[in-house]
Amino acid sequence: MSRERAIAVIDSGVGGLTVAREVMRQLPEERIVYLGDNARCPYGSKSPDEIRTYSFQMIDFVMKTPLKALVIACNTVTAVALEDVREYLPLPVIGVIEPGARAAVKATRSGHIGVIGTETTIRTRAYERALLRVRPDLTVSGLACPAFVPLVENHMADTEEARRVVRETLLPLAGEELDTLILGCTHYPLLAPVIQEVMGDRVTLISSAEETARELAELLGPQPAAVPSGTRVAAPEHLFVTSGDPDRFRSIAEEWLGCRVQAEQHSLLEKTYQP
Known part of the structure; x- marks a missing residue:
């Protein structure tokens, strides 16, 4: 798997940061694209059709970035749409x-x-x-x-x-x-x-965060060879996107991840997926 391809982590809001943090810890050289649909959170009280629609809107957005895997870091989406997503995407998909x-x-x-x-x-x-x-x-x-x-x-x-x-x-x-x-x-x-x-x-x-990250690492297989000792390697530039308030998202993300976070706001577009 190329280092240039990212791992997408999607969630209904900030909850998936718990999974993203563990992925960052276990796979520190991997780049993460995180998308939280904070504007429409929570998903748990919505109908299955709404959950599927919102999920595929998120997926169509993150698929604009070359990906090596997708982590559905939302239990509700995993419960409702995991198998649909696996059929839709030509890449590894992991639920929680x-x-x-x-x-x-x-x-x-x-x-x-x-x-x-x-x-x-x-x-x-x-x-x-x-x-x-x-x-x-x-x-x-x-x-x-x-x-x-x-x-x-x-x-x-x-x-x-x-x-x-x-x-x-x-x-x-x-x-x-x-x-x-x-x-x-x-x-x-x-x-x-x-x-x-x-x-x-x-x-x-x-x-489920630690076990999910471990399964992801096993699914991706052997990672690229380590660089020679003493060689400086730039940390991956993670991308964090929210459909809600970027300042609120950034505050929670920085507190939970323990690092600086640049959060972008994006209004999710109509899905292209047809069940």
């Missing part, structure tokens, strides 16, 4: 649900796993199916948390309001004897400290 499920199966001791996600992700039972394919004897408890994404998108993850909302939302899981909880939306790791505080130390939180 299967990697997250595998990581949870490795982590659980009791065999009782919780899943929190958007309304659509929970309604499709995509995580439950993925988990049971790996280990049919599991007990899976799902809970939709529609209030979480707006907290993250509005840069409110570290506020008392976020703590209140998380406590109230996760109350139905309080009596469950689960030991592993999948953060089934890529926005949710930005709320991880609060979620951990509410669920307690006995519960292991699972984000």
